[in-house]
Amino acid sequence: MEAVVQIPLPLPHVGSVNAWLLRGDPLTLVDTGPRDDEALAALEAGLRREGVRIEDIELVLGTHHHLDHVGLVATIVRRSGATVAALDGVAAYGERYDERAAADRRFSRALMAHHGVPAPVIADNEGFFDYISRTSEAFSTDVRLRDGDRIRAGGRELRTVARPGHSTTDTLFVDERAGVAFVGDHLLAGISSNTEIYPAAEPDGTRPRARVEYLASLARTAGMPLERLLTGHGAPVDGHARLIDERFADHRRRCERIAAVLESGPRTAYSIAGELWSARTVREQPLLVVWEVLGHLDLLLDAGLVSEGLGDEGTARFELTRAGPPPGTPASRLRAARRNHQPGRPGGGRPARASRHSS
Template sequence: MSGRWEPGSPEARQAEGAGIFCLPVPTPFLVGPVNLYLIDDDPLTLVDTGPNSGLSAEALIDGLAALGRRVDDIGRIVLTHQHMDHIGLAGVLARRSGAEVVAIEGLAECLGSYTEWMAADDAFAERVMARHGIPDDVRLALQAVSSSFRGWGAPVQVDRLLAGEASLEFAGRTLEVFVRPGHSPSDTVFLDRDAGILIGGDHLLADVSSNPLIARRLEWGLPGRAADEALERPHQLEIYLESLAQTEAMEGIELVLGGHGPAFRDYRALIAERRALHERRAGKIRGLLEEGPATAHGIAERMWGNVAVTQAYLTLSEVLGHLDLLIAGGAVTSEEDDGVVRFACA
C-alpha cells in the first residue's frame, strides 16, 4: 500500500494556493486511496474519478462539498490513464454533470469499448502467462479474479482527444500535456508551468514504485490479434525507463502531485532512486539464473515464493521487464521450446 495524501502539509498548501485541491477516495485495491485533483478554474476540472463504486462516489461528493462544490459544477473531466481506479466513475460523473471528458486518443478507444478492451486484455494476459510458465490452474484463477474486477471500471465516451505535447486551456492557466507510457500504455501527465506543478497520475509516486505492467499496445486497437500479440509483447520496463528519462529532463517542476500517496518535490532524486532499484533487481534476477535456466514465472517463484502465485501477473511483469534489460545488455539469453520461453545466463 502506498502512503496517503497529507492535508495541511507545505506541499498540499502550495497546490491549494495554485487552485489545485486533492480529493482522496477509497479503492478496493491494495494500493489504497486514489488521489483525484480538482482544478478550481474555468472550467472546473476534475483529474481522474476513482473506481466505479458507491464508496468512491460518496467520498468524492463529500470532498466536493467541503470545497463548496457539487458534481453538477464539474465542467471537464481529464483522465491520466486507463486503470480502473482512475477512470471507473468517469461515465457516471459525465452523465450527471454534462462535463466534457478529455483523454489521449488511444485511451479514448479503450474507454469507449471498455468491456471489449478488458476482454482483449485478459486474452492477451492469458497468452503471455502461458508462454512464460504460469501453470493452467493459476492462470484460470487469475482470469476469474480479473473478471470479478471489471465492474470497478465502466465505459465512457471521450469528447476531446489530446495529442502528445498538446495543452489544456483554462481561464486562468494552461496545462501542458505529455504522454509518459510505462506504468500503463496510456500514462499522461499535466504540467502547470506557471505554478511549477506536475499532475503525474501513476507515472511517478513518492512511496511505491510504479509497476510497469505488461499490457496491450494502444495502437493494437480492437479486436486483438490473437497469438501475434504475445509474440510482440511490449518491453514495458524499457518503455517506462525512457519515459522517466523524459520527465527527468523536464524543467520548471517544483511539485509533483501523484495518483497515490503524498506530493513530493525532488522528482529527479526519486527518478534516480527508481532507476537504481531496477538496476539492483536486474542484478538479483541475473544471480537467480545462476542456479539454472528457468521460465520467467520460475524466476519469480525463486524470488518471491508464494507471492509469485497470488500476484502472478504482477511478478511476471516485474521479472520480464528486468529480463528484457538483461537480454539487451547481453547478460541473459532466451530459448523457446514447445511454446514456452526459458532464460539462462549468457
Template sequence: MSDSAADPGDNTPDAGGPSPEEVLAEAANEGVHCLAVPTPFAVGRVNCYLIEGDPLTLIDAGPRSEQSLSELEERIGETGHAIEDIGLVVATHQHIDHIGLIRTVAERSGAEVAALDLAVDRLAAFGDRAREENDDAVQLMLRNGVSEEVAIGLREVTASFLDWGDKVIVTRPLAHESLLDLGNRSLKVLHRPGHSPSDTVFHDEERRMAFAGDHLLSHISSNPLISRPLDGSPGRTRSLIDYNASLTETRKMDLDLMLSGHGDPILDHVALIDKRFAAEARRLEKIFGIIEERPRPAHAIAEAIWGNVALTQAYLTLSEVIGHTDILIEQGRITETDQDGLSVFEVAR
C-alpha cells in the first residue's frame, strides 16, 4: 500500500538486466516452475512454485475454488507433472490465498504437508481461529475510531472470504533454521514474521535463491497486518516492529533471486528492502506530524492520509497506522491514552 495509488518505481527492470520472463524461464530450466493461480482478492494472482526433486514439491497452493484448482492443475500439467505426483506441499504463511487448496492437493496426492512448527495449530484450527480473529479485528476497529456500521460491514466481507480457505493438517512441522531436504536441493527454513505471524522464507543457500512468500514483494509493500499471536493468546502482534526485524535479517542474506508469492521475481533484495525502509521512515514522520497537529485516534490518522480508502480498507489502513504508532511509542515520541474506550494518540510531553 502506498500513499499514491501507483508506485511506478518498483516494476521497472534494471537497464540491461533480464526480464521477469527470462528469470522465470531460467528458474524453470533449473526445475522451479512458477504457477500463477487466480484469487478473488485485490492482490490478483498468487504465485505457487513447483519444484522438481524427490519429493516433487509444491510451495503454496492458491485459494480454495474450482477455478483456482483447475488452473493449478493445468499449470502443473504444462510442466509434465500432475497433482497426483506431488509428494510434499509447503505453506509459506497462514493467508487464505496461499493455503486454501493445500488440503485438497494433499488428499488427492497423498502428499505430506510442511509448515513452520509454530503455525501448525493455527493452520489446523483455520475456521474457528479465523472467526475469532475477525472478532478481534472488529474490536480493534471500534477501539481505534471506526464506526460500528463500517466495522460490522467489514466483518461480513471478511467472513465471506473464509470460504476460500481451508484447514491445513501439517504432517511435517519445520523448526526455524532447520533444513528441508528435497533430494537435489535443501531449503533452510527461516521464520520472518511481520506481514503475518507465520511468514516463512525458504532459502536455497547453494543456489543463492529463496522463496519469499509475501515477506517481500517487488511491486507493492507487504502490509504488516495486525493479527492475533500464533499461539492464539489474546492480544495482538506488533506487526511492523516484527516486520522490520525480519527485513533486517533478510537484508543480510546472500541472494541473487527471491521468488515471491505475488508479482515478479526480485533480483536485488537489498535495494528493495532499503526502498521499503525509506518509504516507512517517511510515513513515520508524516504520521507523527498528523498527531502533532492534534491528538486523534488511529482511524482519524488513516483518514487524514488516505481519505475514503480508510473506510473501504479500514483494517488494512489501521494496521498500517498502528504499526507506525507502535514504533513512535517505542521511540518515546507519542503516548496512547484511553478516552472512554477510544484509543487516542498524542505527542509525549
C-alpha cells in the first residue's frame, strides 16, 4: 500500500498543524493548513520533497471546518483543479466562510459577556477573530459526505465517520483495511482537545453541551479496531483506547477542581477560570478558557451536581446543587494520566520536517 506522508505546517501560537499526503490514485491531501504565506511555503516544500506539486493534487479532504485545517482549500483548488470532499457540515461552513466567521465572532462576544468576561478584555481580543477571518476563505465542496459514506483516496478506501465534539463537524476518515484513521483534532497525543461552544440549534436557545457530546464521541472511538490515528497536530497516536481512558481521567479531575471552587459559592465561568489558570492566560485567551470551563460545567450540569442561573448583573452563575462524585467513566477506565489538559488551540512544538508512514 502506498505511503502516507506527514507534512507539518507552521501555525502561530500553536507550533504546527499536519497536512497528510496520500500517495496513490487519486493523489490526496488531508487538511491544508491556514491561508498564510508561511504555511503555503511549507506545504509546497513538503510536497516538493515527495516529487509532487500543489498542481498535482487531485483530491482534498477536510477533517473539520477550522481555519488551520481548511484555510488553503481554495488556493489548492485554484492551482490544481482538485476535487474537494468533506462532511456536509464542513461544506456548508466553507461555502459561506466569511458570513459564518462573522456570525461566530458576534456569538462569541455575547457568550464571553454572558459568562463574566469584562468588556475591555473582550475588546482586547479582537485580534483573535481577525486572525480567523483572514487565514481562511470560502470554498466549494464537490462531494458532500455523510456519516458512513466511503471514498477512494490515495489508493485506499476511506470510511467517513462523524465524531462531533471538538467542533460540530469533526470527521474521521478510516482505512479499515490498514487499521488507520485520519482524525483531525478529535484526539491528540500531547494535549486534550478543546470543545467549541457554538450557537444553539434548539428553539428554546439551550446551549448545546459540546463537551458531553465530545466524551460520547471519544467513547465510540475507543471501541474501534484501529492501530494508528493520524492527527491534526503533533505525532500520530498508537494505543488510542488507553489515551482515551487518560482523557476521561483528565476530565474527571478538572470537574473535581471546578466543584471545589464552587464550594465557596456561585461563580461565573470566567471567575472560575481565574482559579485554574494564570491571570495572563485568562486575560489573553478569554474565549478559550470560557469554552474550557463551560465544557466541564456542562458535565457537572448533566450529572445534576451544578445548577445555572442569572446574577443581578445578568451574567450566568453556577452553583453546586448537591455533593457527590463528579461525572466520569467507570473506575476501571480511570487510569493514571499525565496532567496535560490545558486550554488553547491544540498542538505545540516546532514544525518538523515531513515524515513518512507506511500504513
